[in-house]
């Protein structure tokens with residue numbers, strides 16, 4: 001089914017051969033000029049990443065919730081999610097989700113100056129982050145290479161198409177990365193936002209291509225009682241069998257849908273099912289049964305997949321796996337920080353127990369749903385993300401947080417990602433998956 005609308009890549013290549021030759025010559029000329037410019041000895045220092053990954057962990061300190069280092073690799077191998085990748089391998093493909101971060105001296109393809117879509121809390125460089133080595137890594141899957149995101153190829157394939165990103169602020173982060181990558185070729189305009197700027201839509205008029213962020217952190221109907229700082233005056237009420245109509249009502253408009261749950265499912269919640277309270281997570285009211293976090297999450301994913309398999313519209317759907325945070329020495333509300341400056345090596349850190357619990361639910365529900373005639377694709381960013389404690393804004397979510405007071409206590413963000421940063425890789429993975437399926441082509 002995949003790719004039936006588009007010409008296979010090889011056909012397009014043939015048509016474009018003469019163009020490619022011209023491009024090649026042009027690239028040589030440009031490349032040589034760049035060489036002349038950049039071989040200038042006065043060029044700013046690129047931090048050296050050649051020393052490799054795996055910043056030494058201080059003796060006697062253990063990352064909070066870190067499985068002991070000796071057993072980390074073993075427990076990774078036994079993660080329930082490994083089935084996800086093993087099924088991928090059975091299809092004879094390279095497992096793009098397992099690998100290592102390797103040195104990338106050429107650095108990111110856009111900068112904080114060239115992209116205007118980077119929002120202030122993600123613009124770590126402008127906010128005064130002093131170290132820059134986190135920019136000089138690329139994801140190297142075991143057994144193959146992950147090409148750079150190809151903005152031309154992507155936009156060409158997206159003529160008359162539309163994407164919806166359904167979820168929470170991690171997708172806001174992800175979309176910013178996609179807009180930055182694409183705006184090297186063509187800059188979209190915002191054509192819609194809600195009052196809170198949480199749901200927004202951008203439009204590439206040259207390509208008649210639409211990208212929408214649909215704010216639906218729980219995916220299902222919910223009532224929340226919190227202010228802008230996340231201070232809650234009451235528990236969340238979550239209706240695990242009722243879809244959030246904000247996305248469901250417009251689902252049929254989109255050719256590509258990407259969704260995920262996230263940290264919102266860790267909140268204190270009263271759980272409703274079939275119009276009755278069936279339980280609670282973390283509630284003070286002891287007369288309501290504690291159901292944990294995996295039950296509501298599983299039910300919500302089932303509700304979503306049920307809708308996707310029973311509704312007539314069949315977009316290509318990506319499910320993005322759980323996003324790990326890297327708070328150490330505390331949690332987000334208790335002074336936790338993320339001050340590492342290098343990626344972990346693949347064996348070095350494996351996430352927190354809660355990550356594994358949620359990821360297990362996700363992968364079980366994913367593979368159940370994938371057998372039900374949905375055009376479902378796994379975007380398993382968990383493992384490559386867990387290896388990047390250095391990619392978060394930390395204190396640099398705010399503008400020059402230590403300007404006044406070098407020892408100021410500032411709340412850290414160890415969940416979202418700096419831009420440019422590791423989250424750019426997520427778009428490279430999407431591109432690779434769609435290219436492998438013949439949906440789109442590298443130019």
Ligand SMILES: *[C@@H]1O[C@H](CO)[C@@H](O)[C@H](O)[C@H]1NC(C)=O
Pocket residue numbers: 080083364367
């Ligand atoms: C994982 O894969 C094995 C072999 O394909 C299968 O027997 C097992 O049931 C799978 N586990 C899950 C959780 O899907």
Ligand SMILES: *[C@@H]1O[C@H](CO)[C@@H](O)[C@H](O)[C@H]1NC(C)=O
Pocket residue numbers: 112113123125126
């Ligand atoms: C980009 O980052 C540099 C610091 O590396 C900063 O001086 C500059 O103001 C930033 N520009 C923008 C537009 O954020």
Ligand SMILES: *[C@@H]1O[C@H](CO)[C@@H](O)[C@H](O)[C@H]1NC(C)=O
Pocket residue numbers: 160161162208
């Ligand atoms: C833009 O794309 C939509 C489908 O997403 C199509 O219905 C519409 O006709 C297109 N508009 C133009 C001007 O091509």
Ligand SMILES: *[C@@H]1O[C@H](CO)[C@@H](O)[C@H](O)[C@H]1NC(C)=O
Pocket residue numbers: 277285286287288
């Ligand atoms: C606790 O939950 C029960 C059952 O839903 C409800 O009747 C009672 O009013 C709740 N108590 C408080 C203090 O909220």
Ligand SMILES: *[C@@H]1O[C@H](CO)[C@@H](O)[C@H](O)[C@H]1NC(C)=O
Pocket residue numbers: 329337339340
């Ligand atoms: C990171 O922060 C912790 C807690 O504030 C501190 O003990 C540690 O020395 C810091 N590490 C680095 C490399 O700055």
